[in-house]
Amino acid sequence: MKNLEIVTEYRDYTPYVDATTTVRSLVNSVPEQFFVALKQVVLTNAAAQSRHERRRRVWSRNLKRQAVDACALYHGASQGESARIELFVDRVFEGVPRTAQRIPFIRDLLFAKVFYHELGHHIQRAIQPQFGGMEDVADEWARKLMLMFVRRKYWYAMP
Numbered sequence: 001m002k003n004l005e006i007v008t009e010y011r012d013y014t015p016y017v018d019a020t021t022t023v024r025s026l027v028n029s030v031p032e033q034f035f036v037a038l039k040q041v042v043l044t045n046a047a048a049q050s051r052h053e054r055r056r057r058v059w060s061r062n063l064k065r066q067a068v069d070a071c072a073l074y075h076g077a078s079q080g081e082s083a084r085i086e087l088f089v090d091r092v093f094e095g096v097p098r099t100a101q102r103i104p105f106i107r108d109l110l111f112a113k114v115f116y117h118e119l120g121h122h123i124q125r126a127i128q129p130q131f132g133g134m135e136d137v138a139d140e141w142a143r144k145l146m147l148m149f150v151r152r153k154y155w156y157a158m159p
Contacts, residue, residue, distance in 0.1 A: 002017070003035075003039075004027055004035055004038060004039065004040070004041060005039060005040045005041070006020050006023055006024060006040075006041045006043065007029075007040055007041070007042045007043065007050055008020060008042075008043045008044070008046060009042055009043070009044045009068070010044060010045050010089075011044075011045060011047050011096075011108060012045075012047060012089060013045040013047060013048070013089075015043075015089045015090075015093075016093070016098055016101050016102075016109055017093075017101050017102065018150075019043050019087075019089050019111070020043060022107055022108060022111050023041055023043065023087070023111060023115060023149075024120060025153065026108070026111060026112055026115050026116070026149060027041070028039075029149040029152045029153060030119070030145055030148070030149075033127070034119065034122075034127060035122055036126065036127060037077055037082060037083050037126050037153070038082070038083045038084070038085070038086060038119075038122050038126070039082035039083065040082070040084035040085070041084065041085045041086075041090055041115075042084060042085070042086045042087065042088065043087050044088060044089070045088055045089055045090040045091075046088050046090055046091055047090075058148075070088065070091070071087070071088055071091040071092050071094075071114045072085060072086060072087045072088060072091075072092075072114045072115065072117070072118045073085070073086045073118070073119040074086075074121040074122055076121075076122075076125050076126070077126070083122055083125075083126060085115065085118045085119065085122070087111075087114060087115060087118075092110055092111060092114050093110065096110065105154060105157070106129035108149070108153070108154075109146070109150075112142075112145070112146045112149055113142060113146065116141065116142040116145040116146055116149075117138050117139060117142040118138070119141065119142075119145060120137060120138035120139070120140070120141025120142050121134065121138045123141050124137045124138060124141070
């Protein structure tokens with residue numbers, strides 16, 4: 001079993017769906033070798049960020065963007081801290097009707113796209129370094145891991 005801790009840290013927010021169970025199923029469909037040195041997945045909302053975190057800017061596709069606009073962030077291991085992925089649940093479901101959030105297939109794919117992209121950053125940085133744009137490599141890993149997840153959980157939906 002993977003020793004990945006899933007932590008919830010919401011501020012004045014209650015997700016409409018059980019995000020912890022969804023992320024746990026996404027984690028369980030990935031081989032354990034991809035979680036080396038990754039210790040936490042933090043489920044939170046954008047309002048739970050500190051002022052410093054909200055003002056922070058991150059690189060994305062050769063542009064600097066506000067971290068508060070992101071759906072998720074990957075924090076690599078540094079100075080005694082282990083690597084972690086931070087998912088902003090309210091951003092993942094932004095613009096998605098609540099009725100669609102209740103459908104397991106749609107909910108899983110929304111989370112999978114974001115979570116597996118950030119896991120792709122971890123794989124690229126810590127496990128299998130690859131050349132190319134960081135975002136492009138992470139997108140490629142997200143595509144591979146999503147396909148693996150859908151084949152395992154929704155095998156009956158595959159043609």
